[in-house]
Amino acid sequence: MNTEDMLQEAERILRLNDKGHYTVPTHGLYPFQWNWDSCLTALGQFRLSPDRAWTEVETLMAHQWPDGMVPHIVFHERDEGYFPGPDVWQTGRPTPTSGITQPPVLGMVLEQLFLRENPDHRSESRCRSLVQAAARWHDWFYRCRDPQGTGVVALLHPWESGRDNSCDWDDALAQVPTEGISPYQRKDITHVDASQRPTAFEYDRYVALLECFRALKWDNTRLHDASPFQVVDPGFNAILIHSELALSRLAERLGDKALAHRLSERAARSIEAMDTLWHADLKQYACLNRRTGQRVNSASVGGLLPLLVLPQGHEHVADLSGRLADWLDKAPFGVCSMDPLDKRFDGKRYWRGPSWLIVNFLLITGLRQCGQTELAHRVVQASLQCIQKSGCSEYYHPMTGEALGGGTFTWTAAMVIEFLSMDDSQALLSA
Ligand code: 9WN
Numbered sequence: 001m002n003t004e005d006m007l008q009e010a011e012r013i014l015r016l017n018d019k020g021h022y023t024v025p026t027h028g029l030y031p032f033q034w035n036w037d038s039c040l041t042a043l044g045q046f047r048l049s050p051d052r053a054w055t056e057v058e059t060l061m062a063h064q065w066p067d068g069m070v071p072h073i074v075f076h077e078r079d080e081g082y083f084p085g086p087d088v089w090q091t092g093r094p095t096p097t098s099g100i101t102q103p104p105v106l107g108m109v110l111e112q113l114f115l116r117e118n119p120d121h122r123s124e125s126r127c128r129s130l131v132q133a134a135a136r137w138h139d140w141f142y143r144c145r146d147p148q149g150t151g152v153v154a155l156l157h158p159w160e161s162g163r164d165n166s167c168d169w170d171d172a173l174a175q176v177p178t179e180g181i182s183p184y185q186r187k188d189i190t191h192v193d194a195s196q197r198p199t200a201f202e203y204d205r206y207v208a209l210l211e212c213f214r215a216l217k218w219d220n221t222r223l224h225d226a227s228p229f230q231v232v233d234p235g236f237n238a239i240l241i242h243s244e245l246a247l248s249r250l251a252e253r254l255g256d257k258a259l260a261h262r263l264s265e266r267a268a269r270s271i272e273a274m275d276t277l278w279h280a281d282l283k284q285y286a287c288l289n290r291r292t293g294q295r296v297n298s299a300s301v302g303g304l305l306p307l308l309v310l311p312q313g314h315e316h317v318a319d320l321s322g323r324l325a326d327w328l329d330k331a332p333f334g335v336c337s338m339d340p341l342d343k344r345f346d347g348k349r350y351w352r353g354p355s356w357l358i359v360n361f362l363l364i365t366g367l368r369q370c371g372q373t374e375l376a377h378r379v380v381q382a383s384l385q386c387i388q389k390s391g392c393s394e395y396y397h398p399m400t401g402e403a404l405g406g407g408t409f410t411w412t413a414a415m416v417i418e419f420l421s422m423d424d425s426q427a428l429l430s431a
Contacts (some may be wrong), residue, residue: 036162039105157206178208
C-alpha cells in the first residue's frame with residue numbers, strides 16, 4: 001500500500017462507520033459512540049470536513065451528565081451485539097449511557113481543531129461552549145476522583161483507563177469481590193478470538209464493579225470512597241493534565257482569562273503530584289493502588305505517557321525516551337502496551353502487549369513537545385508500517401504487525417490521516 005492508498009482506505013473507513021452525527025469504532029464489535037474514540041476520530045475527520053469534526057465532539061458532549069461527568073459510551077441506538085448494554089448499566093439518562101468515563105483527550109483535540117481552522121472562519125462560539133463543558137468535566141474529575149485533593153485522580157474501573165486489561169490493574173482487580181454477581185453472556189468473543197480479548201476472570205470483575213456502582217445509583221459523591229478498585233494511573237493523569245493545559249490556552253485565546261488561570265494553576269499542581277508516581281527501579285512512571293497505598297510494579301505504556309506533560313530537558317525525559325527506543329528495538333511495529341521483557345507480556349492480548357495507533361499518537365505528541373523529534377519520527381514510521389502490512393485494525397502484534405481485534409477501525413483510520421499529514425511521513429516511509 002502506498003501513502004495515497006492508505007489515505008483513501010482511511011477515508012473510506014471514516015465514512016463507513018459514520019452514523020451522521022457520531023461514529024462507531026467499528027460495526028458489530030462496538031456499535032455505539034465511545035468517548036475517547038470520538039474525540040480522536042474528530043482529528044482525522046477534520047481533514048475531510050471541519051464541520052463534521054465539531055459535530056462529532058458536540059454529540060458526545062450533549063450527553064454530559066449534570067454533575068459534569070462525560071460517559072464512556074453513549075447508546076444512541078439499540079443493538080444486542082454488545083455486552084454490557086444499557087439494560088445492564090441502568091443509569092437512567094434520557095439517552096442511555098454508561099456510568100463511568102474515559103481518558104479526557106477532548107481538551108487537546110479541541111485545541112487542535114481550533115488551531116487548524118482558517119483564522120478568518122473560526123468556529124469560535126462552538127469552541128467556546130465546548131471549552132466550558134470540557135472544563136466542567138475536568139472539575140468533576142478533581143472533585144469526584146480526587147476527593148482528598150492530592151492533585152491526581154483515581155480510576156474506579158479498568159474500562160475508564162481505555163487500556164482495559166493492562167497488567168497495571170492485575171493486583172487491584174484481583175481484590176474486587178465477585179460474590180453474587182448476576183449471570184451474564186459476553187458478546188465480544190463472538191466477534192473477536194478470545195485469545196485477543198480480556199479473560200473471564202477479568203470480565204467477572206468488570207461486571208462486579210459495574211454492579212457495585214449501580215447499587216449506589218451512580219452517585220458520584222459516593223462512588224470513589226465505596227469502590228473496591230481505586231488506581232492512580234500516570235498515563236491517565238498525564239492525558240488529563242495535557243488537556244487541562246490545552247483548555248487553559250484555548251480559554252486565554254477566547255478571552256476567558258479567569259478560566260485560563262484557574263486551569264493552568266491546577267495543572268501545575270497536578271504535574272507536581274504526578275511526579276510522585278516516578279518509579280526509580282523501573283525508570284518510568286507507574287501506578288499507585290490508592291486502596292492499599294502500594295506502588296504497582298508494572299511497566300506499561302501508561303508509564304511513558306507523562307512525556308505529554310514534561311518540559312524539554314526534564315530529568316525523566318531521557319529515561320522515558322530510552323525505554324521507548326528500547327521497546328521499539330525489540331518490537332518494531334508500534335509501541336508495545338507492556339514492557340516486552342515482562343513475563344506477563346502477550347503480543348496478542350489486547351492491552352497486554354499489542355500496539356495501538358492512538359497511543360502511538362499520544363506518545364508522538366509528547367516526544368515532539370519534549371524535543372525528541374527523531375524518536376517521534378520512528379514511532380510515526382512504526383505506526384504506518386502496521387497499516388502497510390495489515391490495514392486499519394483495532395491493534396497490532398508489536399513484533400509482527402499482524403492485525404488484531406476488530407477490523408475497519410475508526411480511530412486507527414483517523415490516526416493514519418494524522419500521521420500522513422505530519423511533516424516528512426512520506427520520506428520516512430520510503431526510507
Ligand atoms: C470497553 C472502543 C473501546 C475503546 C477502549 C478499548 C475497548 C471496550 C470493550 O473498545 O473497550 O470500553 O468493550 O472492550 O479498550 O479503549 O475506547 O474502541
